[in-house]
Amino acid sequence: MNELLNVSSNPHIRDNQTTSKIMLDVLIALIPATIFGVYNFGTRALLVILITVAASITSEAVYDLIMKKKLTIGDLSGTVTGLLLALNLPPDLPIWIAILGAVFAIIVVKMIFGGLGQNFMNPALGARCFLLLSFTGQMTRFTLDGVTTATPLYHMKNGGAYDVMKMFIGTTAGTIGETSTLAILIGGVYLLIKRIIDFRIPVFYIGTFTLFAIIYSAANGGVDFKFVAGQLCGGGLMLGAWFMATDYVTSPITPNGKIVFGICLGLLTGCFRMLASSTAAPEGVSYAIIFCNLLVPLIEKITIPKSFGKEAKKS
């Protein structure tokens, strides 16, 4: 027998979960929202999705190549970023803007900070906000069935009519992947069941936001549950709460930090949506999330868990 045995420090076994399997599960969870987006907005939306994803993967590969790094596209995080960005874009966005967004997300927000795990801001949302500021017109022009229409949130803010059932199902105007609350919830439940995400962030985010909406409507002439439901189903809240705020890299690692993070998000989103001036955009999820991304180090600092038996230390 040859005596060339392998040695290592304990433990000597690992479970079979890997980063790329987690990312694959996120992609699977996004399938319902993606399919619904294509169904709702047509092949133009499919084109935006495919090009954005392709541009994301390509930019990561090119960056790795130029910087002479190991190719990292296999971890699928670039694919997730591309798909999430696409789902946050209007279906009729000029293709070159979509490509620019993908390059910005991958190169500027993710890769130059050191790649996956090092970015301090959600890449897809960072890119979306960059595009919103740079191409406000194109980014806020929403079409449905070839007609330019205002989003339900816009109607809610400006006293127009809105149909909550339609908003729940998703046959309304908006970005490609945000309109269907139902499709997003299916994906969210999948992520919970597969234990990819922790319930704390989405539950406390949506919960806080719901309370905020109830109090806001109560202060403005009585609790209006149709308004609250509309706020929940409208805009990017669901997509943001289940898929963007739960991004591991840019959310707190501590269990209590996740709760604080969710509450901050709910409050900020409420402020942006309901307390901002009437000329401001009716949406605020993206800004709320990237702002809270910046708070993560602080949140973690104040929520370090008590280690086992620490209570007993003093006695």
Add this chain to the structure above:
Amino acid sequence: MSILTFKGGIHPYEGKELSKDDPIAEYNPKCDVAVAMSQHIGAPAKPIVKKGDAVLVGQLIGEASGFVSANVHSPVSGTVKAIEKRLLVNGSKSECVIIENDGNFNEIEYEHPKPYEELSKEEIISLIKKAGIVGMGGAGFPTHVKLSPKEPDQIDYIIVNGSECEPYLTSDYRRLIEEPEILVAGLKIMLRLFDNAKGIIAIEDNKSDAIKKINELVKEEKNIEVSKLYTKYPQGAERMLIYAVTKRKINSLKLPADAGCIVDNVDTVFGIYHAVACGKPLVRRVITVTGDAICHPQNFLVPIGTNQRELIEAAGGFKSEPQKIISGGPMMGMAMSTLDVPVVKTSSALLCYIKDPLVDITQTNCINCGRCVNVCPGRVLPSRLAKFSARGDMESFLKYDGLECCECGCCSYVCPAKINLTQAIKTMRKQALANRKK
């Protein structure tokens, strides 16, 4: 019966079916044995034999050299061939008494003590000390020291750790179902030392037959109970076990006795029984020889000092050339660079893998997923601690309670980026503990 547990932990593949069904086989070594003088925590024993001396089974060959130390006895009969440094499984070299085994296993005349019901506390402790009993779960802490806490009246629980949460290990299980009456008798002896204590035999619920058997045995006993534990790793870690059974929490600065508990492993309790009831020293232990590379995985009752290579042959040899061999379980055991090391009092298993489970694994960036935080029984932040360790930041490491890590390995096990978190934390803990001693 409620099922007790703790927060965190993992469910790795158990692998116990490989070796759990065959009875413990007594194995008598054919070759020389190497009996290490340092098989326990504390000062090494001093050899009291010299080259050429004839020894018998059970004869004292190494004398404890301090309070925290333990006697060592000859496991075979024969002639002392040499006293020299030999490599042990933990990578250190220890002084060993090498005995040429005559194969007869002639025993010394044991002094039969009085029935244990008539012995005083001091007599019991001294018998345990004389027999060289140490914690056989892995730590190797001298048992007579553990059983002499500052305030014995404060001890209200004696917990026998029968959780055996390490995958692949079945030696405690076999002990439990083959000779449960000895375990109960051993526990009764321990209970004689503590007037206010209650005996708890804690067993994971994957060993339901053992739970049933022992429950049956202790039905009539007033102060002995069986606790059913949820099967989860590291249920048998001392602090997790104490918490599961008593809901008391201790941190790394405390001893179980501070929470009114004494915890001993199953095989240790067997050792206590033989020492006190029969006057026999600890010269053999049960070891699980298992893994997919072994032809007939099973448990052996082997003399301490047996060359571990012999055990492979005893278990039918290798099915296929192994790539990795571990002394102990896969979670906390030590990878071996060679099989030519002797069995010591703390050797619980010999686990042989055809393929190293870590060989195809590549490490990637931490994605902050928090899985390590969720499974950590010490409730610390493993990914942060590992980063502090990597950059040598001792101050932050201590601030984030790095010392509360019990090195169970759960964080490394679940990490999807396959980062060696436990290894990194262990490295810095060692440093921190060394500083603490200064």
